[in-house]
Every structure is written in C-alpha cells, then in structure tokens.
Amino acid sequence: MVRPQRHRKTGVYLFRQRVPADLVAVVGKQEVVRSLGTKDPAVARARFPAVAAEFEERWKSLRQGLVALSHEQVHALAGEVYREEVVAHRANPGGTELWVFALAFDNLIHSVRQRQRKIPSGLLLTTGWTEAEALARDRYGPRVDDLLARHGLQVSPQDRKRIILATAEAMRDAHAQLRRNAEGDYRPDPQAERFPAPQRFGPPLTMEELWEAYKKSKQISPKTVKRWEPVIQKMVAFVGVRDARDVTEEDLMRWRDHLLESPQPDSKNKKGKPLGPKTVKEVYIAAASAVYGWAKGQGKVKANPAGEIEVTVPKKVESRGKGFTDQEARMILSAALAPPSPLITPEHAAARRWVPWLCAYTGARVNEITQLRGQDVFEDSMVRMENGRKVEVTFYTIKITPEAGSVKTRRFRMIPLHDHLVEQGFIDFVQQRGKGPLFYAPERQKEGVSGQNPTYVRVGQSIALWVRGLGIDDRDVLPNHAWRHRFKTVGRRCGMDSAKLDAIQGHAQANEGGGYGEFPSDALKPEIDKHPRYEVTAAETTDGRRTRWSKERASSP
Known part of the structure; x- marks a missing residue:
C-alpha cells in the first residue's frame, strides 16, 4: 500500500x-x-x-x-x-x-x-x-x-x-x-x-465514476446501494454538471428546495408529491454528503458541497411508543401459532410461525432472523451453581453473522435462545431444515436475484405485510422493527443488565470500555432467561384483513 x-x-x-x-x-x-x-x-x-x-x-x-x-x-x-x-x-x-x-x-x-x-x-x-x-x-x-x-x-x-x-x-x-x-x-x-479562471484540462471526473469508486472503497451494503444509487442519479440529472468537481453548494441547495417543493414522481405514483424533510435530509443530502466527504478525504475534490446544507425537520408528534403493546404482541404471536394457509409455501409458513417469536425473544432485526441458516443454530453449555454445586447446563444459541447476509454493524454476535422457543420445537424445526436457509428455499429463488434485494429481505417484507393485515396499522409502529423497541422496553422492565441488553441486540456500547472484550453466550443466557414468557393460545387463522394502507406501510423502509 x-x-x-x-x-x-x-x-x-x-x-x-x-x-x-x-x-x-x-x-x-x-x-x-x-x-x-x-x-x-x-x-x-x-x-x-x-x-x-x-x-x-x-x-x-x-x-x-x-x-x-x-x-x-x-x-x-x-x-x-x-x-x-x-x-x-x-x-x-x-x-x-x-x-x-x-x-x-x-x-x-x-x-x-x-x-x-x-x-x-x-x-x-x-x-x-x-x-x-x-x-x-x-x-x-x-x-x-x-x-x-x-x-x-x-x-x-x-x-x-x-x-x-x-x-x-x-x-x-x-x-x-x-x-x-x-x-x-x-x-x-x-x-x-x-486572466481567465483556472481551468481543468484532463477528462472530467463524473459523478458516476466517483460513486463507483466510493462503493468499492467503502464496501457499502447492497441495501445502501439500492437506496442511494437512484438518489445520486437524480442529483446528476438535476444539477446538469458534467464534472463532479464543479458541483457547488448553491447547486445542491437548489436541488434540496426542488425536492421539498416540487412533486417527485415514483414508480407507484407518476404524479408524485414533494418529499418530506426527513427523507431529504437523511437520504438525499446524506447520500451526496457521504460521497463528497469521502472524495474530499481522498483528494479527488477540494470541498464537500453537501457538508453544510441544512434541512429543517419538524419534530414529530408521537402519540405512542414505537414498540408493540402487550396486546399487539400477543395478537401477532397468537396468529403465528395458527394453522398456516395451504396457499403459501412451506418456507413462508415457517417464516410466519417462527420469525415473530424469534424477534420477540431476541430483539434482533427482522432480516437478521430471516437470513438464519441451520448451521447458525447450535448447542452450547455453561456452568452454574445449584444447591452449592457446579452444574453444567446446555442451551441453544443462534449466530447472527455477515456470512449469512447483511448485518448493520458488520459484526457477528451470539444470542442465546429463550427456553420457551426450544420447548415450542424450534430446534426440531431447524434439524428438519438442515444446514441451509431456514425461511426460504434457494433452489426456488428467481434467476437474477439482485444482491440489493435478496430473498431474505423479501421474506421480511412479506412478514411486515402479514402483520399489517392482522390489523396493526398504526403509522407510528413499523411492523417488524417494533419488536426491537419492545425487547428493549421489556428488558429494562425485567432488570436485564444494560450493557448485555445492548450486546444481545447489536447496539453500540455506552462507553469506550464496553467495546473491549466479548459478550459470550454463557454471560448472556441468564439475561435472556429474565425475559418473561409470552403465554398465548393459537388463533384460528394466520390471515387477517389487508388494506391499501397496510400494503404501502409494510413496503416502506
């Protein structure tokens, strides 16, 4: 180097x-x-x-x-x-x-x-x-x-x-x-x-070239590529500048105002409507700033024209928490226990059956669960004191790993399974599925499946649509992510150690010292055991009503 x-x-x-x-x-x-x-x-x-x-x-x-x-x-x-x-x-x-x-x-x-x-x-x-x-x-x-x-x-x-x-x-x-x-x-x-202003005499540095170099250098996830690439293309089309080094802060401020004030057609709505301030700030300006910030650090451009652009985002009025309520959690888990519809595939039926329960007892991201493979579930053991004697106790652990798919932190972590999952037969299900993916069949994937929209992501999207169809249509609650909020709430309520609670969910530690060492499974299992059981009975059917709003909301990021 x-x-x-x-x-x-x-x-x-x-x-x-x-x-x-x-x-x-x-x-x-x-x-x-x-x-x-x-x-x-x-x-x-x-x-x-x-x-x-x-x-x-x-x-x-x-x-x-x-x-x-x-x-x-x-x-x-x-x-x-x-x-x-x-x-x-x-x-x-x-x-x-x-x-x-x-x-x-x-x-x-x-x-x-x-x-x-x-x-x-x-x-x-x-x-x-x-x-x-x-x-x-x-x-x-x-x-x-x-x-x-x-x-x-x-x-x-x-x-x-x-x-x-x-x-x-x-x-x-x-x-x-x-x-x-x-x-x-x-x-x-x-x-x-x-004298004329200084000029460039070499070939232009196009935004497309800059974007490709950024992707290769930063090794961003397929999900980020899918979200940002159209944004970069829209910026280039609007600014109309051939050389990326000629884009100015004024150009991007005009683009920001255009996004906020003018209809933005999309695949669902040809007429479109102006984008919200949060989307403009956290997606559009953020994408441009990230690419230009990297390019400045590499000496490819002299300034980041998006670095100082502000977008005022009004504070959102929250009428409720972001996690599922006790009633909503029981409704979803009850529906997951219901007999599956004969019209869906065995893998889809398995996803409806186990993904909500795994999210409820682990607080993991839905796609970290839908990408699980049989080889990521294994038996572990720990030693604990019972009646003054050391006793070896076995338990099961899942491994969240980038080898299986996208992980936001790009780091593996181990999550012990709650005994209630084992009692329900999750381990038997894993053994029947074998070492491959648990919730989708690779042999039935469509040809040309893009890394930007892998099958396990679509499985998560189908679960979100199903949850919306059960009647949980509150706009302040994301149908899959709400489990992470609920797990944190329940963990605090039942006295889980805060550092271990963060480790289970893959959240950053509160201080620098927390980043040292590891959180082994045997250290986390007692915390998982503190989580109270969800005692529910099976619903009559896994299906529920579906509304236009539920479909749109389920498909939104």
Whole structure:
C-alpha cells in the first residue's frame, strides 16, 4: 500500500510513486517524488491523498495524448504562473532591486518583440523563434514545462510557444506588482483580473465514476446501494454538471428546495408529491454528503458541497411508543401459532410461525432472523451453581453473522435462545431444515436475484405485510422493527443488565470500555432467561384483513 515515506537524512516525508508503465516514455522517468513539506507523520498522512489524486489526474490527462489548447486556456495557464509568482513573494518581497532587475529583463523581451514584428528574422526561419522569443523561452520555458507536467498536458510545439510567450507577459505584470509590494504598495493589481479562471484540462471526473469508486472503497451494503444509487442519479440529472468537481453548494441547495417543493414522481405514483424533510435530509443530502466527504478525504475534490446544507425537520408528534403493546404482541404471536394457509409455501409458513417469536425473544432485526441458516443454530453449555454445586447446563444459541447476509454493524454476535422457543420445537424445526436457509428455499429463488434485494429481505417484507393485515396499522409502529423497541422496553422492565441488553441486540456500547472484550453466550443466557414468557393460545387463522394502507406501510423502509 502506498503511503508517505520519510527521507532518511532530512526527516521530511515524501510522496513516491512509480510512473505507470505505459507513460514512462512520456514522463521521462520511472518514479515521481514530491516533498510533503512536513516532518510530522500525521500531517503527512493528511496531505498524502491530495497529492496522490493530483498524480492520478496527471496520468489520466497524459493518456489523452496531444491536447489542442484554446486562446483562453493558454492565458489561463499563464495566469496560474502569475498567481504562483505573486503568492510566493507577496508576504516578504524583499528589496526593490530584485524586482527592478527582473522587470527590466521582462520589459526588454517585450520591447524587442514589438520592434521585431515587422523585421525579417533568420533565426525565426531556422528555429521558429525570434531572438526575443528565444530569450523568453530560455527564461520561462522550464517553468512552463513544469506547469504542463503538473497538469499532465501534452501539447504541440506551437501551443508550447504560445504558453511561453503568454507567460513572459504574465511575469512582466507579476514583477511589476511585486516591485510595488516591495515599496509598501499593496493595492490590488488590476492586471490580475485579466486572466481567465483556472481551468481543468484532463477528462472530467463524473459523478458516476466517483460513486463507483466510493462503493468499492467503502464496501457499502447492497441495501445502501439500492437506496442511494437512484438518489445520486437524480442529483446528476438535476444539477446538469458534467464534472463532479464543479458541483457547488448553491447547486445542491437548489436541488434540496426542488425536492421539498416540487412533486417527485415514483414508480407507484407518476404524479408524485414533494418529499418530506426527513427523507431529504437523511437520504438525499446524506447520500451526496457521504460521497463528497469521502472524495474530499481522498483528494479527488477540494470541498464537500453537501457538508453544510441544512434541512429543517419538524419534530414529530408521537402519540405512542414505537414498540408493540402487550396486546399487539400477543395478537401477532397468537396468529403465528395458527394453522398456516395451504396457499403459501412451506418456507413462508415457517417464516410466519417462527420469525415473530424469534424477534420477540431476541430483539434482533427482522432480516437478521430471516437470513438464519441451520448451521447458525447450535448447542452450547455453561456452568452454574445449584444447591452449592457446579452444574453444567446446555442451551441453544443462534449466530447472527455477515456470512449469512447483511448485518448493520458488520459484526457477528451470539444470542442465546429463550427456553420457551426450544420447548415450542424450534430446534426440531431447524434439524428438519438442515444446514441451509431456514425461511426460504434457494433452489426456488428467481434467476437474477439482485444482491440489493435478496430473498431474505423479501421474506421480511412479506412478514411486515402479514402483520399489517392482522390489523396493526398504526403509522407510528413499523411492523417488524417494533419488536426491537419492545425487547428493549421489556428488558429494562425485567432488570436485564444494560450493557448485555445492548450486546444481545447489536447496539453500540455506552462507553469506550464496553467495546473491549466479548459478550459470550454463557454471560448472556441468564439475561435472556429474565425475559418473561409470552403465554398465548393459537388463533384460528394466520390471515387477517389487508388494506391499501397496510400494503404501502409494510413496503416502506
């Protein structure tokens, strides 16, 4: 992995990189080296990405071959030299003698060029340069070549000559300004405004390219890709800027206002309606800010245009808690015990039977349960004291692991099973299913199933729709996620240890120390045992009423 390297003698950190093999002949060397200007390793690491991005941009530009420059681009390059010269000496210009001499030389080149315009020149016929132009080339040619190298530009001899002559005039203005600075005159130089703004000469950095690089680097989940990719595409379409580096904060503020005020058509509603502030803030602006924030850290862009954009989200009026009530929990678990409909698959019937109960006794996310495999359920043991004697007790544990599917924290965790689940026959069910997925049949998956919408996610969505169909249509309660809220509430009520309660549910620990070590199954089993049993009887049927609202709400994130 490329990283800053410390110079053995000076201690200054360097950027070193091998020149791509296909560009060695063009660059003229096999390695590039640049000082990072610091002996502090932390500062060096912070500066490194920007330099790396600059060289990557240079290689991309060089692969374009010869680039024909417009008149504006020639003078934009000359303007860069002007600004570099003034910035380098403005604070401490020294005595006026230096700038008087430099300006005299520049004036000489200028005046001789003016006189030679109508005079035939033998040197021009043989070399393509007049005497005055040759003076400008000898003095400023190396500086122009360095500028072209930094931009990764290959230009024709004619364009190189145009840049050198424009640079000679630019340096004449720069040296006149620095002479005034040396005399104590720091008024703005009117000549500085004559140069075009700095321009890019390489291929554009498209938002699509930036997004692909972000996905690869951050290894975001398929669920996030599915949610954010259309958002990035909509942003590009609205802003209408080809190069991602040209997107401004003002562009994204206009986009924010458009999302909040104008109808947004979707697949369900062609007419659409404006998006809510919460969605705009937590999905649309968040996606743009995440990609640009990463790109800034990699040196690909200089600023995050979405980083400071605010969206005011009114506080939501909550008329109830987010978890299921005792009555709602009993209704769902009772329906789960009912005889399944003959119209659904065995896997779907098993999901209705066991997923609600597993969520109720573990507080896990629904998709962490629907992706469970037989191999993720196993027997464990612990030693406890009974009547003053050590007794080994066996119990069962499920393993929530990214190997089976998406896990929000990207970390595995172990959750002991409540004895009530074992008594109901869950282990017998697992043994009958074997090592594969418990709640869907891989052999019956549709061809081309996307990783952005895997089967276990669709199983969770079907459970949510089923719960809505039972009559739990409260807009403040999510049909699957409400189990996590309820588990936390019940855990507090029955006296579970707070750190262990968080570990069971995969929540971050309250302090740094909580992140050390592990929470083994035998340490969590006593906490699970504190959870009171759900004593319910089977309902007559697993099916209930379904409304248009229930279907829409169940499918919403």
